[in-house]
Amino acid sequence: MEFEVSFKDLKFTNEYDEDKNPTKSFAHFVDPITGKKRKVSVNWGTYKISNEKTAMRLLVAKVDTVLKKERIMKTGGVQNFGHLKEKWFNSWSLTVKPQSTRTTRSIMATVIPRMISDEILLTLISPLYLQERWTEFTKDEKAFQTGQPLSSSTLSKVRNILKQIFGFGVINEILEASPMQYLNLKVPKERLEMTYEKKRFKFLEGEEIDWMLEVLYDITTRENSRVEFYFDSAVLESLCH
Structure with missing residues (x-):
C-alpha cells in the first residue's frame, strides 16, 4: 500500500x-x-x-x-481532472461571449478527453505525464469529422485551454503548482506546414491571375466586341482576395 x-x-x-x-x-x-x-x-x-x-x-x-x-x-472535493475542468469552465464562461463558450465546450467534450481522462487523479498529472500524452496525442489523434490529423489551430486551442485549467487550479489552491509551468508543448512542424498549405491554396498565384484575366477578356470580347474591358487595380485586388 x-x-x-x-x-x-x-x-x-x-x-x-x-x-x-x-x-x-x-x-x-x-x-x-x-x-x-x-x-x-x-x-x-x-x-x-x-x-x-x-x-x-x-x-x-x-x-x-x-x-x-x-x-x-x-479543494472543495476536486480530486480528478474532470472536476477541475468543469470548475474552470463554469468560472471562465461567465467572462466570454457565448460563441467562445460553445467552441471551447466542444473541444473539452470531444478532444481533450482523448488526451487526458476526466477520471485521472490530479496527483497523478505530472509534467512528464503531460509531455508523454501530448506527444502521443499530436502523433495519433485525428479529427472525427474529416479523419485527418488534428489541425495546428485545434492543437493550439487544446494547449491554451489546458494552461488555463491548471492555472485556475493553482490560483484557487486546488493545485500547488501547474504541471505545465515548465513545459513547452509544441505543435508538430508538419501540422503547421499543413495549415500553411491550406491557407496558400485560398489565394491565386500571379500566373493564375494572368490566365483568368485572359479568359475573361476573350469571353467578353466574343460576346460583345463593342464592350471595352477594363481591369483596374481595384479588380485585381478583389481577385487576389
Missing part, C-alpha cells in the same frame, strides 16, 4: 505501563497544509498490536488518512 507520508517524515513515541510495556504509540508530524505540528495515536490493546513495527505502520496509515481528508476539504 502506498502512502503520501513515509517513516522519515514522522517522529514516533510510546507510552508505557508500570511494567514498561508499550500501551500507546504516537506519530508526530508537521501538517503540510497548515504548517502546524500535529500527532495521531494508536492504542496497542484496541488494535491488538504485538510490536512497534506494526504500530508504526498503523500510524503512517492514520496520518495519510488525515492528510487526504484535509486536502479534499481544502
Whole structure:
C-alpha cells in the first residue's frame, strides 16, 4: 500500500505501563497544509498490536488518512481532472461571449478527453505525464469529422485551454503548482506546414491571375466586341482576395 507520508517524515513515541510495556504509540508530524505540528495515536490493546513495527505502520496509515481528508476539504472535493475542468469552465464562461463558450465546450467534450481522462487523479498529472500524452496525442489523434490529423489551430486551442485549467487550479489552491509551468508543448512542424498549405491554396498565384484575366477578356470580347474591358487595380485586388 502506498502512502503520501513515509517513516522519515514522522517522529514516533510510546507510552508505557508500570511494567514498561508499550500501551500507546504516537506519530508526530508537521501538517503540510497548515504548517502546524500535529500527532495521531494508536492504542496497542484496541488494535491488538504485538510490536512497534506494526504500530508504526498503523500510524503512517492514520496520518495519510488525515492528510487526504484535509486536502479534499481544502479543494472543495476536486480530486480528478474532470472536476477541475468543469470548475474552470463554469468560472471562465461567465467572462466570454457565448460563441467562445460553445467552441471551447466542444473541444473539452470531444478532444481533450482523448488526451487526458476526466477520471485521472490530479496527483497523478505530472509534467512528464503531460509531455508523454501530448506527444502521443499530436502523433495519433485525428479529427472525427474529416479523419485527418488534428489541425495546428485545434492543437493550439487544446494547449491554451489546458494552461488555463491548471492555472485556475493553482490560483484557487486546488493545485500547488501547474504541471505545465515548465513545459513547452509544441505543435508538430508538419501540422503547421499543413495549415500553411491550406491557407496558400485560398489565394491565386500571379500566373493564375494572368490566365483568368485572359479568359475573361476573350469571353467578353466574343460576346460583345463593342464592350471595352477594363481591369483596374481595384479588380485585381478583389481577385487576389
